[in-house]
Amino acid sequence: MEKLQESVYKLIVETSTNLPNDVRRAIVSAKAKENAGTRAALSLTTITDNIGMADVNVSPICQDTGMPTFEIKVPVGVNQIEMKKAIYLAMEQATADGKLRPNSVDSLTGQNSGNNLGEGTPVIHFEQWEKDVIDIRLILKGGGCENKNIQYSLPTELEGLGRAGRDLDGIRKCIMHSVHQAQGQGCSAGFIGVGIGGDRTTSYSLAKEQLFRTVDDVNEVEDLSKLEAYVMENANKLGIGTMGFGGEATLLGCKIGAMNRLPASFFVSVAYNCWAYRRLGVVLDQSTGSIQEWLYKDDETVDLNSASEEVAATTEEKQEVREVVLEAPITEEQIRELQVGDVVVINGMMHTGRDAIHHHLIDHDAPIDLNGQIIYHCGPVMLKDEEGQWHVKAAGPTTSIREEPYQGDIMKKFGIRAVIGKGGMGPKTLKALGEHGGVYLNAIGGAAQYYADCIKGVKGVDLMEFGIPEAMWHLEVEGFKAIVTMDSHGNSLHADVAKSSLEKLFEFKEAVFK
Numbered sequence: 001m002e003k004l005q006e007s008v009y010k011l012i013v014e015t016s017t018n019l020p021n022d023v024r025r026a027i028v029s030a031k032a033k034e035n036a037g038t039r040a041a042l043s044l045t046t047i048t049d050n051i052g053m054a055d056v057n058v059s060p061i062c063q064d065t066g067m068p069t070f071e072i073k074v075p076v077g078v079n080q081i082e083m084k085k086a087i088y089l090a091m092e093q094a095t096a097d098g099k100l101r102p103n104s105v106d107s108l109t110g111q112n113s114g115n116n117l118g119e120g121t122p123v124i125h126f127e128q129w130e131k132d133v134i135d136i137r138l139i140l141k142g143g144g145c146e147n148k149n150i151q152y153s154l155p156t157e158l159e160g161l162g163r164a165g166r167d168l169d170g171i172r173k174c175i176m177h178s179v180h181q182a183q184g185q186g187c188s189a190g191f192i193g194v195g196i197g198g199d200r201t202t203s204y205s206l207a208k209e210q211l212f213r214t215v216d217d218v219n220e221v222e223d224l225s226k227l228e229a230y231v232m233e234n235a236n237k238l239g240i241g242t243m244g245f246g247g248e249a250t251l252l253g254c255k256i257g258a259m260n261r262l263p264a265s266f267f268v269s270v271a272y273n274c275w276a277y278r279r280l281g282v283v284l285d286q287s288t289g290s291i292q293e294w295l296y297k298d299d300e301t302v303d304l305n306s307a308s309e310e311v312a313a314t315t316e317e318k319q320e321v322r323e324v325v326l327e328a329p330i331t332e333e334q335i336r337e338l339q340v341g342d343v344v345v346i347n348g349m350m351h352t353g354r355d356a357i358h359h360h361l362i363d364h365d366a367p368i369d370l371n372g373q374i375i376y377h378c379g380p381v382m383l384k385d386e387e388g389q390w391h392v393k394a395a396g397p398t399t400s401i402r403e404e405p406y407q408g409d410i411m412k413k414f415g416i417r418a419v420i421g422k423g424g425m426g427p428k429t430l431k432a433l434g435e436h437g438g439v440y441l442n443a444i445g446g447a448a449q450y451y452a453d454c455i456k457g458v459k460g461v462d463l464m465e466f467g468i469p470e471a472m473w474h475l476e477v478e479g480f481k482a483i484v485t486m487d488s489h490g491n492s493l494h495a496d497v498a499k500s501s502l503e504k505l506f507e508f509k510e511a512v513f514k
């Protein structure tokens, strides 16, 4: 198995940097359905540009390279202990090369292991089979979409949909509800895997297994096939849209599996995967470990730009967008002029801050003067060169709602004027934006290459003890674009979309599968 480590390394790099064709086709076809010039179409263009940049740069599509999960089938007699060792070495190498972000954190101390290895990371599942080759599939599913997974225990009452019983229609309601509760926070438009039955653990595993089916795969079970088709048609009527900005494309794939359950239990588990649906596989020679075949790859070069031009030529509808250039330090007056829908173009400095920093700043001083400054909710992939200079390898926004308990207080305490993130924030932050004179800017989740390209210099780093993703990086940017989705006048696009999509969810209350 002398080639095994190298083969696994290639699998990791390709999975992190090169989105499979079935996913590309789904994204391109979603883009074709959005009217040119709308926020949804512009977001999808950023996403397709980002996919292309990751190809060229051979760098992570999204900075969150997720929980690496290997599903492996081996012939009887293959040494699984040796295989694990090779996987660990490949993981370390991919992390050192900036293809994976160091993502394994001690749950009690918060210490980042730095090499993506640790208790429970990576996830490796082995299964024996009768074939004489090794099949390794890898999924890199990020934390933001993982947080939007949901499990239902039937029967239950669902907001907007009423009673969900222990039948196909109850399952239908759970799935519709799951898409609604995710809103844009898992970087919609997304893909869902659904597991019906099992116990709480196996139900979720079954849901995740569905994510290994290709987007165009048709379910062999007739009832499930009908349900998959129903969900694809109707979840997209909720109007949540890409990034939760509203629009036609909310869900790009739905795959459902069922397994037996206990008489007393009836679980429906939904695994939500963002548009950055990174999963690939390889078939390996069992004696050398060399790659014989790639899975989820085909020879087509999917044209990432085709759809937008076609639609631009045939549609007249365009949203008028006002562009405002900002450079820190920003005054309260500048912030008060901004309205939901404006596009802000940022030049100059911004500072990253996410979970650990927000927790820290509540009862500590900031390492720099943050008055009038911009905080970017981002945990980048960084590499240090031989001269000790840091370089940004990937730097998209993280889900902002996690900072909801802290954000308003921190903005007021330090005089911060703008925060950039994705998925929006809640009423506490909205109120603080009004009182203090602050703004929330939504960047496109997952577009880590696109934003890394706007970062022209790393001017320093503080609080490195929190690990690379959680440290405070001081970044100089040029032409960094984000959309005002919460302003200082009490307006929130996120609250509006949550409300209108809930009203639409009510329309799916009546039984469909009797």
Ligand SMILES: O=C(O)C[C@H](O)C(=O)O
Residues within 6 Å of the ligand: 063, 064, 142, 143, 144, 145, 185, 186, 187, 378, 379, 397, 398, 399, 400, 445
């Ligand atoms: O950890 C991150 O960088 C982002 C995360 O995947 C998220 O979606 O919030």
Ligand code: SF4
Residues within 6 Å of the ligand: 062, 063, 064, 065, 066, 141, 142, 143, 144, 145, 185, 186, 187, 274, 275, 276, 396, 397, 398, 399, 445, 446, 447
């Ligand atoms: S930031 Fe968005 S695209 Fe990236 S892993 Fe998180 S949910 Fe996925």
